[in-house]
Amino acid sequence: MDDMYGNLMSSLAKPSEQRIVLLVMDGVGDCDNAGKGTALQQAKTPNMDALSKVSGLGLHIPVAPAVTPGSGPGHLGLFGYDPIVFQVGRGVLSALGIEFALTPRDVAARLNFCTLDKAGKVSDRRAGRISDDENKRVLAKVRAKLKAPAGVEVFFETESEHRAVLVLRGEGLDDHIGETDPQAVGVEPLSPTRAPYDTSKTARMVGDIVNQVRQILSDESKANMILARGFAKAPNWPSFAERWKLNPAAVAGYPMYRGVARLLGMPIAATPTTAADVCAEAAKAMKNHTFVFAHFKYTDKTGEDGDLPGKIRRIEEMDAALPKLLEAKPDVLLITGDHSTPPSLKAHSWHPVPFLMHAPHLRGGDGPRFNEVACRSGQFGTILARELIPMALAHAGKLEKFGA
Amino acid sequence: MDDMYGNLMSSLAKPSEQRIVLLVMDGVGDCDNAGKGTALQQAKTPNMDALSKVSGLGLHIPVAPAVTPGSGPGHLGLFGYDPIVFQVGRGVLSALGIEFALTPRDVAARLNFCTLDKAGKVSDRRAGRISDDENKRVLAKVRAKLKAPAGVEVFFETESEHRAVLVLRGEGLDDHIGETDPQAVGVEPLSPTRAPYDTSKTARMVGDIVNQVRQILSDESKANMILARGFAKAPNWPSFAERWKLNPAAVAGYPMYRGVARLLGMPIAATPTTAADVCAEAAKAMKNHTFVFAHFKYTDKTGEDGDLPGKIRRIEEMDAALPKLLEAKPDVLLITGDHSTPPSLKAHSWHPVPFLMHAPHLRGGDGPRFNEVACRSGQFGTILARELIPMALAHAGKLEKFGA
Numbered sequence: 001m002d003d004m005y006g007n008l009m010s011s012l013a014k015p016s017e018q019r020i021v022l023l024v025m026d027g028v029g030d031c032d033n034a035g036k037g038t039a040l041q042q043a044k045t046p047n048m049d050a051l052s053k054v055s056g057l058g059l060h061i062p063v064a065p066a067v068t069p070g071s072g073p074g075h076l077g078l079f080g081y082d083p084i085v086f087q088v089g090r091g092v093l094s095a096l097g098i099e100f101a102l103t104p105r106d107v108a109a110r111l112n113f114c115t116l117d118k119a120g121k122v123s124d125r126r127a128g129r130i131s132d133d134e135n136k137r138v139l140a141k142v143r144a145k146l147k148a149p150a151g152v153e154v155f156f157e158t159e160s161e162h163r164a165v166l167v168l169r170g171e172g173l174d175d176h177i178g179e180t181d182p183q184a185v186g187v188e189p190l191s192p193t194r195a196p197y198d199t200s201k202t203a204r205m206v207g208d209i210v211n212q213v214r215q216i217l218s219d220e221s222k223a224n225m226i227l228a229r230g231f232a233k234a235p236n237w238p239s240f241a242e243r244w245k246l247n248p249a250a251v252a253g254y255p256m257y258r259g260v261a262r263l264l265g266m267p268i269a270a271t272p273t274t275a276a277d278v279c280a281e282a283a284k285a286m287k288n289h290t291f292v293f294a295h296f297k298y299t300d301k302t303g304e305d306g307d308l309p310g311k312i313r314r315i316e317e318m319d320a321a322l323p324k325l326l327e328a329k330p331d332v333l334l335i336t337g338d339h340s341t342p343p344s345l346k347a348h349s350w351h352p353v354p355f356l357m358h359a360p361h362l363r364g365g366d367g368p369r370f371n372e373v374a375c376r377s378g379q380f381g382t383i384l385a386r387e388l389i390p391m392a393l394a395h396a397g398k399l400e401k402f403g404a
Numbered sequence: 405m406d407d408m409y410g411n412l413m414s415s416l417a418k419p420s421e422q423r424i425v426l427l428v429m430d431g432v433g434d435c436d437n438a439g440k441g442t443a444l445q446q447a448k449t450p451n452m453d454a455l456s457k458v459s460g461l462g463l464h465i466p467v468a469p470a471v472t473p474g475s476g477p478g479h480l481g482l483f484g485y486d487p488i489v490f491q492v493g494r495g496v497l498s499a500l501g502i503e504f505a506l507t508p509r510d511v512a513a514r515l516n517f518c519t520l521d522k523a524g525k526v527s528d529r530r531a532g533r534i535s536d537d538e539n540k541r542v543l544a545k546v547r548a549k550l551k552a553p554a555g556v557e558v559f560f561e562t563e564s565e566h567r568a569v570l571v572l573r574g575e576g577l578d579d580h581i582g583e584t585d586p587q588a589v590g591v592e593p594l595s596p597t598r599a600p601y602d603t604s605k606t607a608r609m610v611g612d613i614v615n616q617v618r619q620i621l622s623d624e625s626k627a628n629m630i631l632a633r634g635f636a637k638a639p640n641w642p643s644f645a646e647r648w649k650l651n652p653a654a655v656a657g658y659p660m661y662r663g664v665a666r667l668l669g670m671p672i673a674a675t676p677t678t679a680a681d682v683c684a685e686a687a688k689a690m691k692n693h694t695f696v697f698a699h700f701k702y703t704d705k706t707g708e709d710g711d712l713p714g715k716i717r718r719i720e721e722m723d724a725a726l727p728k729l730l731e732a733k734p735d736v737l738l739i740t741g742d743h744s745t746p747p748s749l750k751a752h753s754w755h756p757v758p759f760l761m762h763a764p765h766l767r768g769g770d771g772p773r774f775n776e777v778a779c780r781s782g783q784f785g786t787i788l789a790r791e792l793i794p795m796a797l798a799h800a801g802k803l804e805k806f807g808a
Contacts, residue, residue, distance in 0.1 A: 005468055008488060012471070361749060363776050364436040381786050383469060390470035394754040401752060402467055403474035403492065 027300030029340025040371035053367035057378025074338030077385030089232020096259025239265030283328035303341030359395035431704030433744025444775035457771035461782025478742030481789030493636020500663025643669030687732035707745030763799035
């Protein structure tokens with residue numbers, strides 16, 4: 001697996017004052033909702049419709065055909081990092097989700113609090129879904145009493161309910177560590193140092209930590225043990241600024257998306273959540289940044305809830321907010337999603353995602369609307385998500401010629 | 405970096421008497437010219453229109469999405485050599501541009517004559533843009549006096565104005581040589597043997613040559629020194645004839661395109677420049693060759709000049725000339741460009757390039773015209789340039805089945 005295309009495009013990127021805005025309506029793509037049309041088709045979007053008539057349209061494939069992406073891979077693709085080459089472990093995604101500032105010396109894992117019975121077997125893999133407060137209380141106790149293995153720092157961070165994040169920081173750590181979650185009740189937690197993990201120094205440290213936690217929590221009735229999975233080293237990737245010669249900023253109200261942005265060294269300019277605020281803050285961030293990533297969560301949230309009318313309303317909110325962003329006159333404005341989230345599926349999906357690019361040097365305006373069907377016959381065709389930033393750079397005049 | 409697709413297709417190619425003609429209207433693709441349409445859309449092209457109705461249409465991406473190709477990579481793609489795998493250094497491209505017959509033992513560099521002041525600092529990186537004649541006079545002096553380093557031949561060739569080409573020929577030469585052009589005035593030329601180039605024997609030879617040239621030209625007022633960049637070894641690639649089992653010929657009036665053809669071992673059948681002559685010579689070359697590459701330069705030249713009416717006129721010239729080529733009845737006729745050159749950009753661009761393939765075994769005729777918009781919905785879809793020759797071979801019956 002190499003990154004030939006990304007490396008080539010990165011080598012051609014050159015800085016300039018042109019502004020690129022990437023507006024992500026999370027999970028915006030949809031299915032046809034029993035023939036009534038997609039959320040974008042059903043929504044009343046006069047501003048996007050008008051824009052589509054003077055813009056190029058297309059569909060993007062977030063990761064690869066038929067792949068349903070998580071939020072991490074979905075956004076990495078949009079940022080021009082092939083999600084198959086740039087893979088993030090689950091532990092790292094959990095750390096990003098709570099905006100834990102990972103360094104390249106870190107190994108992260110997802111934790112579940114669980115309940116062990118008297119025989120030491122897992123009786124509840126989620127410790128009765130304890131409250132966030134309970135989670136915090138128990139973790140405070142662990143933090144106070146745990147003796148970190150020599151040469152490492154250990155971080156325990158609350159996520160929500162029974163979920164937490166473990167991070168080890170030190171020199172020369174590896175992530176060749178056995179998952180301790182047996183994924184079943186009535187059995188003991190697995191050992192992190194079982195074969196083939198018995199050669200890992202870091203696995204032995206995790207074994208020590210898990211044993212200490214078990215001692216420290218032995219007087220708890222619910223959360224008396226932890227289960228760990230998804231051990232992963234923090235990646236040491238080229239920053240977005242280096243890779244694309246852009247001065248980027250993120251405008252995102254939800255921790256996960258700020259986390260992905262931070263992983264690529266993108267500073268956070270603002271944390272709005274409503275469509276109006278996302279557009280207003282993106283317009284502001286354009287003053288000092290040549291690239292603005294603006295994230296709107298609710299199109300995904302309504303999709304995950306199976307709430308089609310809600311999804312339509314959220315799209316209409318964004319449409320109404322759009323003029324504020326257009327006033328700031330980005331040189332290239334890319335409107336799209338990181339994946340599809342059809343309300344009929346109540347989940348992310350693999351469907352290609354519509355995108356609109358308002359930019360110089362087009363081949364006419366496509367339109368007449370911005371939705372899955374109009375985008376199918378747009379001038380950009382169906383491309384990979386990782387090709388979107390290079391295409392935006394091309395239209396913004398930010399790429400050198402290849403060869404003389 | 406591999407050439408899996410190219411190797412596969414090459415292994416399937418088989419010889420036959422069928423004739424393929426590749427007619428390149430250099431830089432033919434365009435943007436929408438403020439809503440008035442592309443040059444192809446605006447041109448009156450009754451012959452191409454008629455042909456498009458009995459041909460397949462499509463768009464090709466010369467190198468990769470969003471990449472603006474130079475002439476070298478643009479043509480390598482058309483010839484079925486992935487331009488990312490088959491990369492040519494700038495020195496080699498310059499040598500091709502003057503049709504210098506490179507061998508695999510050669511290292512080439514681009515030269516600029518420059519002016520040094522009395523302190524030895526660059527005062528003019530282009531030596532006052534001396535005339536071609538002045539360039540030739542000065543190079544004759546260098547040739548007469550230079551003592552070639554032991555074991556190598558040294559060639560100095562005029563390109564135009566202040567530009568020239570340096571070629572070293574010998575056994576075991578490398579191209580790990582520092583560029584001597586400081587890309588600024590008021591500073592001294594750089595040493596070709598500075599670290600990390602101090603390990604290269606060839607770099608030391610170049611250092612010796614540069615010092616000699618400085619002595620030889622010390623009495624010149626303008627061109628009293630050379631600056632060298634883009635040191636590159638001549639590639640040793642499979643010839644077009646071997647790769648595709650074709651007996652090829654090039655019909656091209658401009659040195660750069662003959663140079664690229666020669667790099668692939670393609671002999672030059674004729675050097676016409678007008679549309680009428682290009683078509684007439686291509687028709688003639690078909691008698692003795694199973695593949696004819698015919699090149700028309702002026703669609704690119706007018707694009708680079710920002711001359712939209714000129715570009716439209718040049719397309720119309722080619723349209724008028726086309727019947728002469730059609731009379732010769734090529735089995736497969738491919739009409740396209742090597743990249744787009746929108747007059748609005750006055751430069752090459754990244755936009756996909758329309759192509760027309762008149763061939764047996766189509767799925768109907770596409771049409772109704774040959775232009776960027778008609779090609780977007782053509783039967784070939786949007787493909788990579790390097791897939792065009794394999795597709796032409798397929799339609800010409802020149803490919804074996806894959807697998808039993």
